[in-house]
Amino acid sequence: MAIRNIREIGDEVLTKKCREVKEMNDRTRELIEDMLDTMYEANGVGLAAPQVGVLKRIVVIDIGEGPVVLINPQIVETSGSQTGGEGCLSVPGKIGKVTRPNYAKVVALDENMEEYTVEGTELMARAICHECDHLDGKLYVDMVEGGLMNIEDYEEEDTE
Numbered sequence: 001m002a003i004r005n006i007r008e009i010g011d012e013v014l015t016k017k018c019r020e021v022k023e024m025n026d027r028t029r030e031l032i033e034d035m036l037d038t039m040y041e042a043n044g045v046g047l048a049a050p051q052v053g054v055l056k057r058i059v060v061i062d063i064g065e066g067p068v069v070l071i072n073p074q075i076v077e078t079s080g081s082q083t084g085g086e087g088c089l090s091v092p093g094k095i096g097k098v099t100r101p102n103y104a105k106v107v108a109l110d111e112n113m114e115e116y117t118v119e120g121t122e123l124m125a126r127a128i129c130h131e132c133d134h135l136d137g138k139l140y141v142d143m144v145e146g147g148l149m150n151i152e153d154y155e156e157e158d159t160e
């Protein structure tokens, strides 16, 4: 188990497009384990490889229903919309209102490099979209409606 340093906004690595994973090896397996450890340690619901400084198309998500590992994820379907507070471990202490699809379906490889499909609504859909954006160097702060706020100042509105 190893906790990796989470890169924060302003770090160039967060703005780069990540490369596809071509094969599974010990180094990548260790990266995935460390990403999970790092996400849980930080009480996050998702983490993308560039957030620990690695430009590979890997994300991990756990919205409280167990770990989901997505390698080379591709969002193949979305529908609906949701508007709500969103944060990021790379933007500590901040939150902003972001509109996302309310449903997302993603095709990805698992840790054995086998293709599978993950779908989710609400928080899971939001996490899938947010984490996949990281792989293309995009941060949620550029999608915020009404400005970024400090977490302690934010009040959830009944918009959903």
Ligand code: NI
Pocket (backbone or CB within 6 Å): 087, 088, 089, 090, 130, 131, 134
């Ligand atoms: Ni993030």
